[in-house]
Amino acid sequence: MKILILNCGSSSIKYQFIETGTRIVQAKGSVERIGMKGALLKQKRHDGDEVKITGEIIDHQAGVEYILSILLSKNHGVIENKSQIDAVGHRVVHGGEKFTGSVLINDEVMKGLEDCMELAPLHNPPNIKGIKACQRLLPKAPMVGVFDTAFHHTLPDYAYMYGLPYVLYKRYGIRRYGFHGSSHLYVSQRAAVLLEKPIEELRIITCHLGNGASMAAVKGGKSIDTTMGFTPVEGLLMGTRCGDIDPAAILHTMGCEELTLGEANSMMNKHSGLYGISGISSDMREIIEEAEGGSQRAELALEMYCYRVKKYIGAYAAVLGGLDAIVFTGGIGENAPEVRQRSLSGLDSLGVVLDPKLNIWESSAEHAIHDQNSSTAIIVIPTNEELVIALDTEKLIGEVVSVE
Amino acid sequence: MAAEEDLKSLLRQGIPEDDDSVSVEEDASTDVLHIGVLGAGTMGQGISEVASQAGIDVILIEKDDRSLQESLLGIEDHLDYEISRWSKTESDKKAILSRIHGTVDPTEAQNEPIVIEALPDNLELKKEIFASLDKICHEDTILITNTSTLSITEIAAVTGREDQVIGMHFLYPVSKTPVVEVVRGLKTSDDTFRRTFGFAQQLKKTPVEVFEYPGYVTTRIILPMLNEAMHVLMEGTASAGDIDTAIKLGYNMDHGPLALADQMGLDEVMIWMESLFHELGDLKYRPCPLLRKLVRAGHLGKKTHWGFFRYDKNGHIIPEEDAQ
Numbered sequence: 001m002k003i004l005i006l007n008c009g010s011s012s013i014k015y016q017f018i019e020t021g022t023r024i025v026q027a028k029g030s031v032e033r034i035g036m037k038g039a040l041l042k043q044k045r046h047d048g049d050e051v052k053i054t055g056e057i058i059d060h061q062a063g064v065e066y067i068l069s070i071l072l073s074k075n076h077g078v079i080e081n082k083s084q085i086d087a088v089g090h091r092v093v094h095g096g097e098k099f100t101g102s103v104l105i106n107d108e109v110m111k112g113l114e115d116c117m118e119l120a121p122l123h124n125p126p127n128i129k130g131i132k133a134c135q136r137l138l139p140k141a142p143m144v145g146v147f148d149t150a151f152h153h154t155l156p157d158y159a160y161m162y163g164l165p166y167v168l169y170k171r172y173g174i175r176r177y178g179f180h181g182s183s184h185l186y187v188s189q190r191a192a193v194l195l196e197k198p199i200e201e202l203r204i205i206t207c208h209l210g211n212g213a214s215m216a217a218v219k220g221g222k223s224i225d226t227t228m229g230f231t232p233v234e235g236l237l238m239g240t241r242c243g244d245i246d247p248a249a250i251l252h253t254m255g256c257e258e259l260t261l262g263e264a265n266s267m268m269n270k271h272s273g274l275y276g277i278s279g280i281s282s283d284m285r286e287i288i289e290e291a292e293g294g295s296q297r298a299e300l301a302l303e304m305y306c307y308r309v310k311k312y313i314g315a316y317a318a319v320l321g322g323l324d325a326i327v328f329t330g331g332i333g334e335n336a337p338e339v340r341q342r343s344l345s346g347l348d349s350l351g352v353v354l355d356p357k358l359n360i361w362e363s364s365a366e367h368a369i370h371d372q373n374s375s376t377a378i379i380v381i382p383t384n385e386e387l388v389i390a391l392d393t394e395k396l397i398g399e400v401v402s403v404e
Numbered sequence: 405m406a407a408e409e410d411l412k413s414l415l416r417q418g419i420p421e422d423d424d425s426v427s428v429e430e431d432a433s434t435d436v437l438h439i440g441v442l443g444a445g446t447m448g449q450g451i452s453e454v455a456s457q458a459g460i461d462v463i464l465i466e467k468d469d470r471s472l473q474e475s476l477l478g479i480e481d482h483l484d485y486e487i488s489r490w491s492k493t494e495s496d497k498k499a500i501l502s503r504i505h506g507t508v509d510p511t512e513a514q515n516e517p518i519v520i521e522a523l524p525d526n527l528e529l530k531k532e533i534f535a536s537l538d539k540i541c542h543e544d545t546i547l548i549t550n551t552s553t554l555s556i557t558e559i560a561a562v563t564g565r566e567d568q569v570i571g572m573h574f575l576y577p578v579s580k581t582p583v584v585e586v587v588r589g590l591k592t593s594d595d596t597f598r599r600t601f602g603f604a605q606q607l608k609k610t611p612v613e614v615f616e617y618p619g620y621v622t623t624r625i626i627l628p629m630l631n632e633a634m635h636v637l638m639e640g641t642a643s644a645g646d647i648d649t650a651i652k653l654g655y656n657m658d659h660g661p662l663a664l665a666d667q668m669g670l671d672e673v674m675i676w677m678e679s680l681f682h683e684l685g686d687l688k689y690r691p692c693p694l695l696r697k698l699v700r701a702g703h704l705g706k707k708t709h710w711g712f713f714r715y716d717k718n719g720h721i722i723p724e725e726d727a728q
Contacts, residue, residue, distance in 0.1 A: 011459070035435065035437070035459045036459045036461075036499075036503070056437075058435065058437065059435070257489075259489070259490070260491075260580070262491060263489050263490055263491040264490075266490055266491045266492070266493075267490035267491075270490070270493050271490045271493070
């Protein structure tokens, strides 16, 4: 089945065109600067053909239109007509409590999505725009929504509730939702395959360390806790997000600096984390270089980052009641041995022992990096959220076909 | 290597005509993509910044190169301030500045769907400018005046497109004040109003519909309060600091009335009061003699570091005991 995967942001659309049978990504690309001057469409085809086009793209519908036209184009395309797109899979950031798994999109689902908009005012509206554009441009292709939050719907209430007045949960849905769900799902399932054990028997901690970062405790294939919360700002230290913090510190700062809600929000999301601490960069590669070069604040940022990962490994080992595997994924998780080494140092008593040589081995493939005496497997697995979306889309379309 | 191609031609050759081909609706979106702003003082700078932040390209017009450069630096300074307040990032700043194009040639804005005039509140000046904008601009262009008290109808009358002239009252500071009064002149068309209202929303502001009447809503209501605070001070009822503290804390306002007047500029406040007084003839709009006295002395508020309060170079109030 040939599936178009769309990830619509506020001014960008990322896409992949995947053949699910062979799992080959036939084309991938992005549209950037939607609604601004000098919009840019980039695509890379599986045979290496690359194309870059600039122009004016006024909205998401025009963006999707351009994506279709490049997929169809004689020189850079991969299909001859639109009917060759069997389905469209949309990444949707927030599914709230309503969507606990991927869904085939219909009118009722659209209404539900619009209800979730308040929970993710920055992320969900562009997702919805992308879906609407596809409804108009590809009226015959079935569409599926895959939610970033869905994998975490199995969290028990004592893990997802905050210690605030209960009425806030009822009124505004204030609770932990968690994000990066497709990634945590994918790497935990891959870990089970690599360990050659049924996932039902495994206790896994998955660390998705990218520009945004989160960890999940996965027991028997189900997420039972995760570090991100009501929004993606909670939990680990990230590129520009602060992660865990005493909320009273923010209230106090707002008072001292006479900050508005918007300023405080931007401060926590865009001016904190590695960037806020180091004052240098939000990019882990630069932080590591600067720390090696003697910058004390870069060193502090790096140490804080790894300390939080370690702290959550301890916490999640406790909630899982033991540990079979730790998985690293995401840009930093896959490519920063320094971060893995610091995060796992001193965890011998938990049976977590890293092999320093394997750890620094550079590979873009899945590979184990634990010492042979480690009772816990430590594995690096490149994530593939798009494949999860493609496979979920195929599965749901398949079910519809079989019912019909 | 990546090939550069024209997007439109690709679009035309790209989608073959098949059964479910969709016609491209060129005007599917009513969003404004570019505007002209005439006058790059404090308000013009603020409007340009807010529009650019909303992804709109701005042609910013000033009378000469020197004022233009000062204005562009002013925008940059303000963005730096916002970065220091954590509300924007360096990349926000870069993106915002890249969409603001300064010029001294008003004809560069002739094809913009919207041109906003942001000159000082001076009726004769505005009439002159609108007469020339009317000649320069495309016949579909909406001409917007940013004014807090003047008559839209009177400004519109000098143009040949009275139905396409409308007022937008942005409040200072533009980037922080969420409300915009969208002011209909007597002949402003519903279509012009609807498009301007939508444009305000595109700027992420909350628009309110106002039918032209001196002072509109915000200015008309706030000015008598400022004037009353000046009378209370003049009559010796309380000190300036105590008046502001009482109102600030008593009614949960961010600024006291005297500090607010200082921030607006006492000369401006006096001009507005006189304009209301003349238009409406009601004594309650008569400018307080203390206000006249301060304006005559050149104590115009924050911008001259001296009004009802004294201000340091960063614009912070110097406590009264230190100021003496």
